[in-house]
Amino acid sequence: MKYLKISGHDFCNMVRNASNKLEEQKEYVNSLNVFPVPDGDTGTNMSLTFKSAVTDIEGLDSKSIGEVSKRLAKGALMGARGNSGVILSQIFRGIAKGLEGKTEATIEDIKASMVEGANFAYKAVMRPTEGTILTIIKAAGEAAMSSNSEDITSLFEDICKHSKVMLDKTPEMLPQLKQAKVVDAGGMGLLILLKGMLQALVDDLKVELFGEGEVKEATAPQGIEANINPADIKFGYCTEFIILSEKVDIPKFKVELEKRGDSIVLVGLEDIVKVHIHTNDPGEVLSIAVQMGELSKIKIDNMREQHRSLLEVDTEAERATDETEGESFNEPVKPFGFVTVARGEGIKAIFEDLGVDQVIEGGQTMNPSTQDIVDSINKINAETVFVLPNNKNIIMAAEQAIGLVDGKTVVVIPTKTIPQGVTAITMFNGETNIEENKNLMIESLSNVTSGAVTYAVKDTEDNGRTIKEGNILGLLEGKINEIGTDIYEVCKELIESMVTEDSELITIFYGEDCEEEKVEELVAALEEKYPHMDVQYFDGKQPLYYFITSVE
Numbered sequence: 001m002k003y004l005k006i007s008g009h010d011f012c013n014m015v016r017n018a019s020n021k022l023e024e025q026k027e028y029v030n031s032l033n034v035f036p037v038p039d040g041d042t043g044t045n046m047s048l049t050f051k052s053a054v055t056d057i058e059g060l061d062s063k064s065i066g067e068v069s070k071r072l073a074k075g076a077l078m079g080a081r082g083n084s085g086v087i088l089s090q091i092f093r094g095i096a097k098g099l100e101g102k103t104e105a106t107i108e109d110i111k112a113s114m115v116e117g118a119n120f121a122y123k124a125v126m127r128p129t130e131g132t133i134l135t136i137i138k139a140a141g142e143a144a145m146s147s148n149s150e151d152i153t154s155l156f157e158d159i160c161k162h163s164k165v166m167l168d169k170t171p172e173m174l175p176q177l178k179q180a181k182v183v184d185a186g187g188m189g190l191l192i193l194l195k196g197m198l199q200a201l202v203d204d205l206k207v208e209l210f211g212e213g214e215v216k217e218a219t220a221p222q223g224i225e226a227n228i229n230p231a232d233i234k235f236g237y238c239t240e241f242i243i244l245s246e247k248v249d250i251p252k253f254k255v256e257l258e259k260r261g262d263s264i265v266l267v268g269l270e271d272i273v274k275v276h277i278h279t280n281d282p283g284e285v286l287s288i289a290v291q292m293g294e295l296s297k298i299k300i301d302n303m304r305e306q307h308r309s310l311l312e313v314d315t316e317a318e319r320a321t322d323e324t325e326g327e328s329f330n331e332p333v334k335p336f337g338f339v340t341v342a343r344g345e346g347i348k349a350i351f352e353d354l355g356v357d358q359v360i361e362g363g364q365t366m367n368p369s370t371q372d373i374v375d376s377i378n379k380i381n382a383e384t385v386f387v388l389p390n391n392k393n394i395i396m397a398a399e400q401a402i403g404l405v406d407g408k409t410v411v412v413i414p415t416k417t418i419p420q421g422v423t424a425i426t427m428f429n430g431e432t433n434i435e436e437n438k439n440l441m442i443e444s445l446s447n448v449t450s451g452a453v454t455y456a457v458k459d460t461e462d463n464g465r466t467i468k469e470g471n472i473l474g475l476l477e478g479k480i481n482e483i484g485t486d487i488y489e490v491c492k493e494l495i496e497s498m499v500t501e502d503s504e505l506i507t508i509f510y511g512e513d514c515e516e517e518k519v520e521e522l523v524a525a526l527e528e529k530y531p532h533m534d535v536q537y538f539d540g541k542q543p544l545y546y547f548i549t550s551v552e
Contacts, residue, residue, distance in 0.1 A: 131173025245293025344542030
């Protein structure tokens with residue numbers, strides 16, 4: 001059925017059906033989780049989170065979609081479980097923001113709400129990782145804004161179609177997914193919800209929320225959890241709770257949490273602050289939190305113990321598989337591979353997470369040779385290898401490698417900066433051909449404005465400006481744009497010169513000599529100055545350059 005507008009009652013049916021569908025398939029979603037945190041109950045966490053949210057609107061007799069969505073968001077935050085649940089609650093908080101004050105929602109209102117859902121989700125996570133639920137909600141927002149549909153039902157069809165395409169690409173973004181041959185669990189959970197909302201529109205459903213014991217769950221494949229390495233569980237206790245207070249200084253609290261764990265998600269709504277952290281000392285975290293307000297819904301899980309339990313279930317089957325398959329294993333030739341050049345363990349990890357096979361240590365002051373590039377290409381068992389030099393001084397060496405490699409097609413994308421390299425590889429589409437990918441990746445470079453902050457190694461002059469050894473320099477596309485004495489101020493001024501009225505995203509890679517607390521202060525200042533832009537930052541750990549930045 002076609003809907004030109006949807007009311008609060010329509011929205012209730014959509015989210016009820018979505019909740020029921022996720023409840024049916026939660027074990028399947030659980031089976032997809034391959035990250036070393038069992039917390040590996042993504043489907044259960046998302047289903048319980050969303051069911052809590054929908055339960056909270058059951059007694060709400062309102063036709064206003066704005067009021068219903070606001071109540072749903074608050075219910076999701078209160079009931080959020082696990083990292084995936086908290087992020088899901090922020091998606092629907094953003095959707096509620098987009099529907100705020102609406103009695104009925106038009107197609108344009110729905111489009112705006114999906115974009116807000118993505119914005120809120122990204123802001124909730126300290127270090128967003130692509131190839132996760134974040135990628136899928138971003139894809140949903142992009143599909144909504146580009147859709148030419150004339151009714152809301154068709155709009156949701158476009159959203160679901162594009163989200164599915166992006167979900168299928170997540171194994172290329174995260175090596176862990178590729179190794180286990182699965183898509184991202186959180187992304188799958190979100191797609192199930194979106195499809196459930198669509199089905200309610202298509203079939204004009206009047207839905208009741210499942211009660212206890214009414215669900216026939218999808219069967220979960222076994223054995224995936226055995227891929228988790230116990231040594232990767234650095235912080236053993238998954239700790240969640242809610243602080244009931246209006247006076248929590250969230251930025252300051254984030255700093256304290258980062259000293260005590262990882263996988264941190266910290267979000268607030270009115271007088272509620274939801275906390276998720278992996279830590280080795282839950283008591284210390286709770287002691288800090290209780291000074292800020294009353295604590296509620298405290299949940300602590302021993303992830304190492306959970307992991308051992310999972311392994312006990314699968315050990316025999318895994319051993320049998322190893323015995324039968326290990327002797328005859330041969331890695332198949334894949335269609336595409338990637339080589340890139342970068343310095344800094346953090347930046348290297350980012351490229352590896354995006355699917356790069358070989359990261360050559362190099363860049364400024366460390367230009368790899370043509371032989372280095374050839375050797376890296378030859379290590380990849382692929383028919384076609386894309387090379388991203390990420391430095392203007394390395395492009396020629398990379399192009400020389402083209403004629404020195406036998407049995408492979410080599411394509412050089414002339415990336416001159418790290419941000420260009422990151423953007424180029426994210427534009428790669430494994431479902432299309434070499435030439436189209438080359439054109440798409442090269443075209444994407446023009447959308448990236450790159451900057452960097454470093455220091456002067458000698459006294460000099462530049463366009464009439466005196467530069468002293470040790471001065472802090474802000475480089476815009478390789479040219480000196482800012483001169484100062486404070487790395488954070490120079491970075492702020494550099495980014496200001498890079499931003500235009502069409503800019504949407506600021507990305508910062510901070511180096512090994514930066515202080516993380518001051519970086520967070522810089523990011524907070526940028527978010528305040530540019531409230532309509534997304535600001536993301538990563539610990540690049542690169543030498544020489546305090547910051548590598550980009551604006552898109």
